[in-house]
Ligand code: FES
């Protein structure tokens with residue numbers, strides 16, 4: 010999606026990781042470029058540019074989206090969360106901590122998108138039993154990882170779920186995965 | 187001790203890691219974007235280049251082959267041979283060959299401009315298959331289209347055919363496979379006559395890139411600097427092609443007088459960069475009635491693409507692994523790598539071994555069926571043992587216990603019990619889901635083949651800082667496998683200090699010695715050993731200087747470093763590779779110790795095949811391997827799990843569709859890698875047998891998992907579908923289309939037999 014050369018630039022105002030931001034950009038520029046180039050938030054990655062890999066996943070208005078498919082104009086007035094907004098200062102959030110401890114990140118290029126997909130998944134879970142194996146697989150099926158074979162990612166998510174709901178949580182044990 | 191946490195884990199998890207596309211160069215506010223204009227044909231003679239459209243061409247930096255002599259270098263990507271040009275001068279040899287480079291500050295305008303460069307080309311006849319290349323009509327490379335040919339001979343194969351109880355023949359094919367690291371390739375270059383050339387990029391082998399740049403620019407070593415950015419996966423795919431991109435970015439930067447950044451998008455990365463070599467293997471095997479292998483005659487062919495690049499070494503590894511972990515008195519392996527007009531094939535985890543082992547391990551199941559033995563029993567009767575010789579005559583000098591690995595795999599996968607249950611359930615014609623169990627047994631030689639390590643003579647170093655921390659200096663790259671963590675662990679353990687005190691320096695050819703490339707499962711076993719040895723000599727130096735007592739705490743160690751540095755100056759210890767005395771290899775005859783050691787494995791796949799959709803899926807996977815000593819359990823298991831899933835993709839879904847030498851499905855929508863929904867549970871079991879020449883007893887493991895997955899999966903599918911269809915399941919990827927053909931063919935021939 011390349012912005013037409015003749016298009017007029019517009020102003021886009023949105024909240025990114027809790028901060029009010031404003032950008033002048035082409036209406037059809039990709040949210041991915043807005044984040045990486047205009048906002049300088051390079052934690053969001055581009056793996057394919059066509060909605061297949063999930064490396065560019067961010068939350069817009071609490072929904073998980075591929076930022077390579079979202080035109081900048083649609084960001085107007087929204088609240089956006091990127092990987093840079095997940096940790097609390099230097100303290101990793103519980104999902105990041107689980108990925109660190111259980112080997113959920115290898116080369117790390119899928120990791121920002123993957124972590125956001127997990128944030129989204131665990132946000133929607135009300136009780137640990139909701140994290141069935143099927144729910145887990147479906148939730149991550151849009152985020153490709155070529156390094157891990159997903160085993161340690163699944164384990165990390167189950168551990169993160171434990172961390173959130175207490176030790177007995179999680180329908181499938183990480184050890185059995 | 188609990189596994190150490192990944193060194194750069196926090197940066198990766200918080201998005202702070204700097205991959206090449208994230209870098210901002212200090213002092214260079216303006217960086218131009220660069221792009222590559224490629225040949226539209228597979229083979230031809232370039233007559234003219236036209237710059238059309240209403241593009242403001244004067245605002246563009248334009249580089250062609252004509253610019254290279256002015257710089258003083260040679261138009262070639264220097265590697266084993268210098269046969270691959272950096273840019274086409276006249277002769278075009280594949281459809282993604284680079285002809286023109288463009289740079290401009292606006293990447294959208296740049297893309298527009300790229301589409302308005304056209305070429306006048308006289309097309310020439312091209313070659314797209316191994317079979318056609320063998321005919322030498324036309325000859326497209328060298329004298330006879332052959333990059334390399336060799337024969338491994340053990341005993342006397344031809345003396346056996348007459349007397350053998352059984353002779354089993356088979357032909358097997360494997361397709362190309364894309365590494366599909368999720369971070370596409372990219373480079374940034376600063377280049378001018380004053381400062382020389384500096385590049386930052388995604389890569390596995392900084393010194394390969396360095397070598398290519400010094401040749402292209404005819405610059406002395408110290409005028410070229412290569413810095414690895416955090417790298418989002420490699421798997422072999424960032425072994426040799428980054429040299430090409432670095433050369434392109436540097437040529438543009440040199441002419442522009444400004445930094446230039448080239449980042450491939452996915453489509454370009456898929457189409458233009460290297461992939462796993464397609465292969466074709468023919469087996470002819472003599473067996474006794476009780477299942478002893480008497481003679482193995484193997485013809486192994488690789489499609490190397492348009493230029494030699496590293497096909498010769500891929501062929502070596504593939505050929506040497508072709509007879510597998512079996513003892514057979516008579517073996518002949520005839521191996522050839524041939525030229526076609528496709529983009530050159532390159533390194534991909536396994537490096538030739540997945541191809542030849544796929545053929546062998548599928549063939550072993552065919553032999554078992556003919557002899558009337560269970561597949562595991564046939565293998566058991568032929569396993570290599572300590573004191574016995576491989577195909578190259580390498581005597582196994584380690585405690586090798588393949589039966590134990592096999593038993594462990596059979597037990598933990600419940601192989602026998604499940605096979606029996608599936609065989610019964612599969613009889614029911616009303617049941618459209620057929621299940622199967624399949625296995626493979628194999629090995630992977632760690633480190634460079636033959637005398638490769640000796641010739642590389644890698645060097646690594648460890649140095650102390652005034653603060654009492656320790657820095658590890660090596661050119662090996664962290665590409666996800668955990669090199670940084672493992673090196674830090676080896677050094678911390680050797681010195682007996684905290685893991686956090688060890689820093690592994692980001693590879694930068696100005697700072698780190700050449701410890702060789704990050705390939706061939708060599709980083710832990712070979713370079714890790716160097717790093718460990720350097721650390722030990724650093725400790726000894728501290729002790730001998732009197733700054734440190736023989737036993738010490740971390741705090742005392744830190745103090746001693748400070749004291750040494752202030753009294754005696756820098757403290758930096760090097761270590762250079764010394765070939766272990768037991769290795770003896772003949773490069774000419776392909777005889778002797780091909781590798782210092784091997785990792786050994788038995789893999790089991792449990793599959794189900796849906797006869798309505800012709801889809802095969804892997805339900806469970808068991809990977810049992812002996813890898814010396816496991817130095818970092820989490821990272822080691824991560825390597826195996828990732829490799830297994832890549833192997834499942836290789837077996838069942840990853841098809842590179844070539845049309846006239848060009849990848850037609852160069853998108854993630856139609857080149858299908860396994861997702862979280864496709865991944866089976868993968869059980870990883872390690873057996874340990876410390877290797878005395880590896881650090882803490884470690885052997886190399888990175889490539890091993892790719893070698894044995896596809897045959898285990900296809901053996902399982904073959905079992906599920908029964909012997910008629912099985913004889914047609916000889917190629918990967920096994921897509922639903924090919925499965926349908928195999929089944930329909932089987933049905934046809936059953937009908938034929940009945941009538
Ligand atoms: S870059 Fe957006 S989905 Fe791949």
Ligand code: FES
Nearest residue numbers: 116119154155156
């Ligand atoms: S960690 Fe490398 S792609 Fe997921």
